[in-house]
Amino acid sequence: MYRLLIADDEPLEREGLELTVERSMPGIFRFIHAGNGRTAIECAEEHRPHIVFLDINMPGIGGLEALRELRERLPDTRFVLVTAYDYFAYAQEALSLGVKEYILKPAKRDQIVGTLKRLISEIEREKQQRTEELELRHKVSQLLPLVENELALILMVDQTADSTASQLSEWLDFPLDQGNAIVVAFDGHLSAQDKKRIYDRYRSFVKIHSPATIVSSLIDHHLAIFARKPLSTRENDWREENKELARQLSELAVQQMEIQAFVGIGSLRKGEDGFRESYFEAVFASTLPEPGSAYCFFDELKRTQHDIGKSKASQEQPYVISALNRIREQREEQTMTVLGRAKKYIEERYTDDLSLEEVADYVHLNPHYFSKIFKQEYGETFIDFVTRLRIGKAISLISEGRLTLKEVSFEAGYKDPNYFSRVFKKITGVSPTEFKVQNQ
16 A cells, blocks of 8 residues: 655645545555645655655645655655646746656546556556565675685686686676785684685675675685775785784684684785786795784795795695695586586476577576586587487487477477478488388
């Protein structure tokens, strides 16, 4: 039910308007009355009406004055000005205040009803748009961590020559112009549940304190954060921000996770390759914290590397190698999982009008990248894979002998029987008719 505020200093006008609306649109509105501008403002603030019928010529606070105030307080409310005086100046000022509807007394029933129906349609359209926007925001919020993790993995491991890092960074509004990597390495055994809990807590914390960041999932015993330096921030200030964030990340592990964490900070670098190099530096730095310190800058290691024992570095090297190998393994595992889902999706829908773009969208991959890894894994292109499934189904249906060849064509996913025949012969070496004869 919509709330309709009628503001008019004439009680008979208010009651007449309500009666007209209720008779023409029964049960649609809950009516609120106001006898002057001041009361209209008070009632509007209390009831927050969807629509306001506002008489221009009221004593005290007039209609236009009330309108100016109400527009600021109730931006979503629709206003209809009503007056017995056809003064263009009123209409002109009303238009400047965003009012589109203007009714002259005595208003006809059709005009009142038509105006209300238009306004209700607008309200419903906006309501639907808001619902769709909320749904989209919800979907994006769920997808965002996956996309961030994909970009983080690309920056961590240069998997393909035609990397999609630039495309993902643009989508995430995370330019790879200048920044660095921060690695948080956790001590002790971590279960899958522990890793999920750590990732959720750390991602939430980092996004609040440093929004311009990309956070990876927890791989092996470490989590990577890629931070972009704003162009306006000086390098010394950026270093201090990194130091403070590293301190907070270490404290977070102890205070909320009850585990020990060491933070490595890579050098400030530019571009995709630069972020990747900074990441490797941060991984190494996370294995060599100073005594009593929870974090380590890689560039400080370079300046004081003669003070670091070669034995210690060599002892920690297996951790770095293990971590990087685990990243590659996880990357491959994720790729196989995605391809498995894609393959199942195709096998369930191959008789439909299925496209590579649709399947790539289903598994949240770039179509070009999906096409490449699909062929690498299954040894045939997406089109060849779908064609093989369709012709296999056609062979099975022809062998059963229940359907005509035209019906077989449709059942196998081909709308054009002639095209089906050409494809069938190309794959099997014989036409569908010849195959049917041979198998009778």
